[in-house]
Amino acid sequence: MTRLVDIGIRIELVSMYPHFHDISISLYERQGDGDSFEFQVHSYAGRAGVDQCLRHVTAAMITLGGMIPVVGDGTCVRFSCGKQHRKACKRIFLEACKIELGTELKSRPMFIFDKKTERNINVDGLGQGAYRINADGEEDGRARRITAIAGGFVKLAEMDYVEDSDQTVVFDCNNDHNSLIGLLLKRALNVRAAMREQDDSAGRGMLSAPSAQQQ
Numbered sequence: 001m002t003r004l005v006d007i008g009i010r011i012e013l014v015s016m017y018p019h020f021h022d023i024s025i026s027l028y029e030r031q032g033d034g035d036s037f038e039f040q041v042h043s044y045a046g047r048a049g050v051d052q053c054l055r056h057v058t059a060a061m062i063t064l065g066g067m068i069p070v071v072g073d074g075t076c077v078r079f080s081c082g083k084q085h086r087k088a089c090k091r092i093f094l095e096a097c098k099i100e101l102g103t104e105l106k107s108r109p110m111f112i113f114d115k116k117t118e119r120n121i122n123v124d125g126l127g128q129g130a131y132r133i134n135a136d137g138e139e140d141g142r143a144r145r146i147t148a149i150a151g152g153f154v155k156l157a158e159m160d161y162v163e164d165s166d167q168t169v170v171f172d173c174n175n176d177h178n179s180l181i182g183l184l185l186k187r188a189l190n191v192r193a194a195m196r197e198q199d200d201s202a203g204r205g206m207l208s209a210p211s212a213q214q215q
């Protein structure tokens, strides 16, 4: 298994994947061709069917996160811009691991109903990686809600605020990532819960040497 040598660093771990015998599945990050980053979905579990399961998680990352496959065995992806977007990728991986095997994969739209404030939220792509968050409904509290959601995107995907606006956010690569925005929108509504989930996995997942990762 020579590919383990350059599998990269582990950046995220789902220690009990609920849809296949509670196996653990990890996400690795490494340098790809040129300046691009690649992300590898991997498990040390040896049982039959694991490969198919890893390919399902990878396919979900492609559909839900708008990532693109890297040539190989169907378990490696990158962003279209080739950039790292590590936090966003970890989030895509966690969401992909929630999707049951055999489920039809669909990217999520850039609008949602916000039950908490009973508003329709939608996100406008402005081009070059910039997105403006909008909400309908009464004026009272509207701007505050939009600002909170924009802050959610900043936290979840390391996006930046566009100058002079706390309602417009942008990817630092200046490329559009519509599917990713659709995926994150639901989490951005309740960013505290999403961050808690990420923190829970942080202690398990981060940056340990390959020798320490055998389980």
Ligand SMILES: [Zn+2]
Pocket: 079, 081, 082, 083, 085, 171, 173, 174, 175, 177
């Ligand atoms: Zn990008």
